[in-house]
Amino acid sequence: MPNFFSSLKNAYQLFRHVDFQKLEQLSKKVDLPKVVESFSNMDQTQLSGLMKMMGSSHKKKELPPIEGDFYHLGEEALKDEDRALQLKVRAFLEKEVKPVVNQYWLKAEFPFELIPKIAELNICGLTYKGYGCPGRSNLMEGMLAMEMARVDTSISTFFGVQSGLAMGSIYLLGSEEQKQEWLPGMQQFKIIGAFGLTEPEVGSAAAGGLTTTAKRVGNKWILNGQKKWIGNATFSDVTIIWARDLEDSQVKGFLVRKGNKGMHVEKMQDKMALRIVQNGLITLTNCEVEEQDRLQHADSFKDTAKVLRMTRAGVAWQAVGCARGAYESALNYTRTRKQFGKPIASFQLIQNHLVEMLSNLTAMQTLCFRLSQLQDQGLLTDEHASLAKVFCSMRTRDVVSRAREVMGGNGILLEYDVARFVADAEAIYSYEGTKEINSLIVGRAITGFSAFV
Template structure:
């Protein structure tokens, strides 16, 4: 008998939520006696569920946070100090870069106004010892590359050229005098650097096929040739140029300052990816460089390769950031976009895409974490960096493709913050060595046979 009275009381409480006006309107739509009869058939558990549903009406469902670090790798692996730096850089990117990045990407221009603020973060040349550099871990460097690419891959590329390729060439191959002159200024962004290796007809074959030449006459070198796809080139204060010595056939590095006679830069136009990066076509016609501006410890392409090995790991981290940015923006979209009366994130096929994206992203992150550990331990080999570049750039393509897919037609609009990642993933896929070239590096390491032509 008690259960019956309890059920009646709850049914009465349920009906109290409906005022008389609404009750009259409801009676014209439904058979109220049948409704009451249905209520009388409900057990206590069913009535409790109905009451809970009515009580929660109007309250927004609390959703889990959007976080592409599903295994909490960054949170667990970093010290409190480094974690604070990561979040500081993230806050800067979200507050000062995210709001303007689509505008600059669309115009194919660089937001020079962010450079002083980047300098204030004190993250340039992050892993180098001395010369005003922070001396942080390789893992921290990778995570910050990811954080930048998570907001925009072009900004990450600009930073990678400055901090990695340009500063790295001087740090690894320069004399002590050259390091003292350039690195502190570059670390503070008072000097912007570029890295000139790729040529119009020479990309993957740079190791043995550079056509840019250098001839020494006394204490002066004369450079001739072209360089293409050179990031930061249009506004760089100093450009590292790699050219083949006509006397011994070896590749050597040179520091060419802005305005040097015989050194001309033309901005490359009509790119579909990395549109913020200012790539240049460099032409050198009897460009004269002093012997003191030759990188004193760059005597063959093996020395160039040291720089590429270091920065290729950073490109793998960039791929992670690009994928993470696409995934997180797509997840946000699917939770707010409604079709058929509810968020599309509640549909099975959409959830399947999101899980596939997160699976790829998490695999990429764990691979790059181990890569940075090897780098920190001094165990990083060419094939380690190449495997990461192959896998991460390939998986990024899949992630950004699915991100665009779950967004439907809106996925191709800049305002939804996925279209940039789709386009920029294509550039990541090719630079710092194509998938095929990096695959051959790994293949040579595991088989003992070189498949290079």
């Protein structure tokens, strides 16, 4: 008898709020006596668990926020004003850039209407002091490079060419007169810059193999040769051209102004990556440049390398941003995409991919965080920057590949963004020094032997 009354009590607890009409309908689908018997055989813990499950069945599950900064570096490392700027830039990118990048990427066109809006953020030349520049930390600059690439690597590359390569060449190697003439306008995006180092037949061998030549004739320099893959070149107001001096065979830098006679720029077509970036093929035919437009403190490739060292750190941060954008897009997709009646994020294999992606992303973030610390402390070396570039560009490839995989066929559709990240990761992997060249820079540092040809 006690078991009978216990069973009735348990059944009553379970069905006391059930409508009898619904109960009658339920009896046609299941064997209610067997259900009651099963409940009577449950202990209190099992029954409580069942009641809890049934009671919460109609509640919408609250999911954790989608956040690629798993170790909270942005929150913990940045000062309040820097954190506020980071979030301001993120909000701008989400509101103004993200809605339009896919259509511009598909058409291989640049959203020029965004330039004045980017200028209003006052982040160009972020780490430089004077000339209207904010004078903030390299860590802050890296974080913003990540934020841009998190939405679109092309926009991040445009900004990196302007703020890093072009302005950086003038800031590090220009005379005071050149800095005063160019930097304030570039900081406000009233003057757009480009950086011409790579050539059709010379990429990794730029240190000693430039074919673009410079010959001094009186107070002028005559430039001849070609430059390839030059971002912003189709609409830049000034282009930094690196050429080999025929007299001493040393690499020198020149400020070639827009409309300069003897310089022709042709837009490169049919790229599969960074399609928004307007890369140009520059042809220099007896292009005359005044001595006053030669970078006064650029006397060899060692000086050029100072600029590359600074910007290579930024490229590592770009890789982080590209990976983070892909990871967050994939995570969001897996939580909303349902198969077999439930979100695919609840499947073990999908979670394994997501954790692998997050592991790579977090390792990249912490490495770049330390890299920027070294830069702020004045301790950054070529090998530091090269190691970060090698590691981050490789790991980004892995992250975007897994992001594309968890999205199945939708992973190759532009509307889901990951396809763009997959393509752009290939460009990051190659520019600012290939894996092999950057590996040799690090190898030379750790072994004491140079393996360069």
